[in-house]
Amino acid sequence: MIRTYNLKHNTNKGKQVKAAATVMLYRSTAYIIAAAQWYRFYKEGKSFWKNLEIGHIPSLLSERYKQTCQYQVVSILNSFISNRKNDFSRIVMMSSLSEQTRIDLLTINKYGWWYRKELKKINMDTLMLARKIFNHILSSHRRPGFKKISLHLDQKVALISSKVSDKATQFDYWVRLSTVEKNNPVYIPIETNPYFESIEGKKKNFCQIGLKDDGNITVSFIKDVPDKKDTYTPLIGKLPLDLGLKTLFATDKGDLCGKRFYETLLKFDALITSLTSNRQRQGLKVKSKKYDKVAGKLRAYLKNEICRCLNRLVELYKPAEVVVERLDFRNPNLSKRFNRLISRFGKSQVNAKLKSLSEEYGIVIVETNASYSSRECSECGYVDKDNRKTQEEFECKFCSTGLHADVNAARVHLARSSCKVIDIYKSKKAVLRVLVSRFLSTLSDMERKFCMPCSKAMGLLSGNPYFREVLHSPKGFCGTESFL
Numbered sequence: 408m409i410r411t412y413n414l415k416h417n418t419n420k421g422k423q424v425k426a427a428a429t430v431m432l433y434r435s436t437a438y439i440i441a442a443a444q445w446y447r448f449y450k451e452g453k454s455f456w457k458n459l460e461i462g463h464i465p466s467l468l469s470e471r472y473k474q475t476c477q478y479q480v481v482s483i484l485n486s487f488i489s490n491r492k493n494d495f496s497r498i499v500m501m502s503s504l505s506e507q508t509r510i511d512l513l514t515i516n517k518y519g520w521w522y523r524k525e526l527k528k529i530n531m532d533t534l535m536l537a538r539k540i541f542n543h544i545l546s547s548h549r550r551p552g553f554k555k556i557s558l559h560l561d562q563k564v565a566l567i568s569s570k571v572s573d574k575a576t577q578f579d580y581w582v583r584l585s586t587v588e589k590n591n592p593v594y595i596p597i598e599t600n601p602y603f604e605s606i607e608g609k610k611k612n613f614c615q616i617g618l619k620d621d622g623n624i625t626v627s628f629i630k631d632v633p634d635k636k637d638t639y640t641p642l643i644g645k646l647p648l649d650l651g652l653k654t655l656f657a658t659d660k661g662d663l664c665g666k667r668f669y670e671t672l673l674k675f676d677a678l679i680t681s682l683t684s685n686r687q688r689q690g691l692k693v694k695s696k697k698y699d700k701v702a703g704k705l706r707a708y709l710k711n712e713i714c715r716c717l718n719r720l721v722e723l724y725k726p727a728e729v730v731v732e733r734l735d736f737r738n739p740n741l742s743k744r745f746n747r748l749i750s751r752f753g754k755s756q757v758n759a760k761l762k763s764l765s766e767e768y769g770i771v772i773v774e775t776n777a778s779y780s781s782r783e784c785s786e787c788g789y790v791d792k793d794n795r796k797t798q799e800e801f802e803c804k805f806c807s808t809g810l811h812a813d814v815n816a817a818r819v820h821l822a823r824s825s826c827k828v829i830d831i832y833k834s835k836k837a838v839l840r841v842l843v844s845r846f847l848s849t850l851s852d853m854e855r856k857f858c859m860p861c862s863k864a865m866g867l868l869s870g871n872p873y874f875r876e877v878l879h880s881p882k883g884f885c886g887t888e889s890f891l
Contacts, residue, residue, distance in 0.1 A: 408634055411615060412535055412606070413597045413627045416577065420595045423624060429468075429586045429593075430558060430618040433476055436466045436708050437553040440473070440480045440714055445550075452522035455488075459483040467587045472562045479559045483551045494544045495537075500832035512537050557617035557627070565614050569630070581624060597626060608632035620699060623887075635768040639725070645773070646726035647821035648758070649780075649813045652749075653798050656716050657813030658724075659821050672842075675705050676745040683744060693744075706752050713756045721764060729761065729770055731823040732777035732816075733831065774832050775823040778838040784808055785818035788846045790839070791871055802869055809823040843874055 418426070443464070444455045457478050467475060495516045498510050511529045513535040520526060526534055558565075566583040583651035585592050608630040617625040649657045652672060655665025678701055683693045721729075758804040764770045783790045789805035796802055806814075823829050828841050868874040 408632045409611075410489060410606070410608070410630050410632045412603045412630065413625060414600065414603060416582075417596050417598065418593075418624065422595065423553075423622065423703055425588070425593050425623055426584060426595065426616065426624045427618055429584065429780070430616060430624065432467055432587055433472065433558050434553050434556060436464065436468055437476050437480050437556060438475060439464050439466070440477050441551070441553060442483065444480065444484055448521055449772075452524065454519050455481045455484045458881040467586065469589075470587065470872055472752050475560060475564055479556070482559075483553075483556070487548075487551050488496055488519070491548065492519075493540070494548075496540060498540060498544070498830055500830075508533060508536075512540070516541075524874055555618075557625070558617045559658070561617055562612040567612055567614060579789045580628075580746050582616075582780065585615065591866075595624075597628075603630075604626070606630055606632060606659075607609075625746065632767075634767050634769070636767075639768040641727035641770075642725040644726070645728045645821060645824060646648060646720065646732050647730040647817045648720075648726050648732075649727065649816040650821060654813050655712060656720065657811065657817050658720065659814065659817040660724075661811070662720065662723075663811065663813065663816050665712055668712060671708065672715060672745075672749065673814070675701070675708070676742055679705075680742050692846045702748065705748060706756075709749065710756050711754050712761050713753070716765065717760050720812060721768070721770070727763070727768060728773050728824075730773045730775055730820050731757075731761065732775055733782065754832050774831050775820045776829050776833055776838055777820075778829075778833070780819040780823070781812060783819050783842060785815045785822065787878045788842065788849065789867075790842045790846065790873055791867070792873075816826065839873060840876075843877060847877065876882070 436609060438462055440459075443459065443461065446685035447459065448455060459477065461473055461477055462470070466472065468476070496513060498517070499512045502509070504512070511533045515521060515526070515529065515534065520534075521538050523534065523543040525531065554587050564585040568581050568583065570579055570581070579599040582595040582597060583592050584595055611629040611631055613629045615625075615627040615629070617627070619625060636890060646660050651657070653669045654663045655668040657663050672757050679698070682695075682698050682701065686698075687691055761772045765772050779790050782792050782794050784794060784801075784803035786808040787803060787806040789803055791804050794801060794803050796813075800809070800810055801815045802809040830836055833841075868877075
């Protein structure tokens with residue numbers, strides 16, 4: 408597994424200026440290369456290619472630098488398209504299109520044929536539909552930007568060497584960074600730390616050079632860390648997690664991790680809201696050095712808290728699978744701007760950590776459909792908006808089961824992870840129909856057939872809007888089989 412570690416460097420101002428100029432030129436070159444790759448993608452209907460001819464692109468960077476830059480650009484674009492493929496599959500699977508049309512659309516999506524002029528075994532109408540869907544998906548997502556990327560450099564342009572005994576011995580490594588000036592590289596001294604040296608793994612001849620807003624560069628080294636799949640022995644099968652802001656993670660066993668998470672977010676929200684409102688009153692742009700500093704602290708807090716909680720749960724239970732709902736980090740009590748921040752930062756950090764756990768331990772990550780999971784009883788399956796009395800309290804109106812609302816939701820996720828009917832592609836309406844039908848099927852035959860007015864179920868269902876469609880059906884409860 409590839410892991411990145413930031414190390415301290417001691418570079419003088421002159422070297423900083425030269426390195427910063429190289430970073431800025433690299434970023435502008437990346438933007439031009441990306442434009443060429445997008446042109447190939449749209450006009451020729453071909454995927455991004457790391458060996459695309461870019462000799463004609465004007466740049467002060469050497470050809471070696473440009474090719475290294477293209478490798479990084481293609482990697483970023485491929486990652487972006489991979490996520491959009493997932494969005495495409497989700498839309499197609501949730502649609503009411505015919506089975507053959509869906510198969511053709513998923514085939515086009517799998518091989519990236521959205522912008523092909525024609526396909527032999529797929530008609531043009533389906534191809535045009537695929538293109539329309541994909542255009543819609545692209546329009547709702549911002550393309551990858553290259554204004555603030557870090558430079559991913561191999562030894563062709565950034566050679567890492569250890570300290571030499573007869574030279575400056577206070578530094579552990581040196582990075583020989585090629586610059587825009589031919590035959591005039593910059594030597595960056597690097598100080599290591601005990602944590603980096605203690606990490607088991609092979610140090611790669613590869614580094615990352617970043618540029619902060621204040622003009623200072625950052626240097627990160629790469630290690631190929633061995634995974635722990637061979638030594639990891641699962642103790643339980645599945646560990647379901649419910650994600651939230653009041654409590655960051657809740658399990659079906661009653662664990663509540665990150666109880667102070669929401670309190671900390673409120674403090675960050677108040678600070679960011681104060682900063683933005685003050686700048687807006689002065690007619691200034693919201694973004695500033697102070698704003699970026701606070702946003703950086705928020706990002707660091709989210710990363711540390713998410714990783715801490717997940718590491719603790721994996722260490723405690725050692726699951727073979729982790730079951731999670733589709734992520735949605737939003738809360739009506741927080742400002743719109745702050746919701747956007749935590750939604751963007753939180754989702755990326757949780758996804759990154761789950762991916763890391765999967766790579767390191769071989770844990771399988773299973774996603775479930777979260778629709779109505781906070782209102783469905785994990786014991787009897789009765790779904791009612793009044794089941795959740797408060798943010799923390801859950802008490803079923805039918806069977807009177809009472810427990811923490813997030814723990815109940817985690818148990819619902821556990822049940823849904825083995826359910827083939829409620830998959831991640833089902834719409835909220837379709838999920839509700841399944842839940843209603845499933846609950847009614849558990850009632851006695853007498854209640855369902857004759858709609859006994861004295862039964863507890865009828866007293867509840869008559870005032871529950873979720874069951875209105877069934878109650879108003881000419882067949883009454885007898886027609887519930889049609890929902891299955």
